[in-house]
Amino acid sequence: MGTTLQQHQEIAAFLRNAISRKEFAPGEPLPSESELCERFHSSRGPVRQAMATLRSEGLISSGRGRRTIVLDTVPTQSFDGVISYSEWCRQSGFEPGQVTQSVTRRPADEALAAALDIEPKSPVVSVFRLRLLNGVPAMVERLNYPLDVGRHLLTFDTDSGSIYQHLISSGVDIDNATRTIDAVGADADDARLLEVAEGTPLLRVRRRAFSSNGNTIESSDDRYLPGTASFTLNTIRGNPSPLSMVSAR
Known part of the structure; x- marks a missing residue:
């Protein structure tokens, strides 16, 4: 609704x-x-x-x-608008939507374990969703949480709304986040859900979120259709910038 x-x-x-x-x-x-x-x-x-x-x-x-x-x-943007797709849509005057593909509990592989700062094979909860913008496919979302955070999603209807707001309401301490932005070709799942050809360039936003005591509580991978979102950062000479540009090699 x-x-x-x-x-x-x-x-x-x-x-x-x-x-x-x-x-x-x-x-x-x-x-x-x-x-x-x-x-x-x-x-x-x-x-x-x-x-x-x-x-x-x-x-x-x-x-x-x-x-x-x-x-x-x-x-x-507010912090909520930065980390929550649903809130970003509403702040921008659009209607968010989602179609969940899967919610799974599984052991973390080495790459995911490193991203979440946990031991390999530790249990994680992963959510795979298509996100909609005014009812139209816009982004594919892959969210991963350590079990102590992700357990709140195992009984949550992830088609009902914002996972971020549900975690906040469940008492999860989400204090700060980093985002890495690059481009990636659509894989088979991306192509099917976004209705594009495999290899189509997508805007990828990888996010890690942390609690106030520094624990990693989320590692995500969001892939936007071109033209859906852009990122703007204003910087002032002589002041530190929140933007870092690093080599992808």
Whole structure:
């Protein structure tokens, strides 16, 4: 069942998408509060809440007695939006979906054991899902967890929604994550689920998530169709960058 957006989320999604499409370019003003109230048949409260959301994402100026100006076309994201596909979709104004292919408990091979910082053959829980964007195939998701984390998924309906939110609700401590982004050719499973030819270039995002005490709690491999997602990072000279570029060789 889809999630109905609250009015302030609907307004924020409309403006975010319009800014992304450059209907409002950097330096240009947004519609006034009264214009947005009229467009969405809204009171000022939801409009102001939507504008506050866009300010927190770095998309617009603070206003303060003057027309609000567009600052950038790419929003910053919350941690939830970075690590959760479902939350990323909702923040972007899209409807997430999923079709689970398998949920298995199995022994970790050497590569997965190394990624999760556990002993080889230790039990892990692996989830393999096709992710949808407004009902259309967009990404193939391979998630792996040590058993003490993954056990929460063995009785969870992984077609019902966000695994990330379910783990958080189950008390799992997800504190920080790293992402490695590259390109990979679609394998047979990717090709079948994404309805493309084998070898089609896909955007691959490999993620490792950690608890606040440094324990590795997830190793994932997400493969996006071209044109589904892009990654933007703003850096400032003289300040450390969260981006590292390393040789793939």
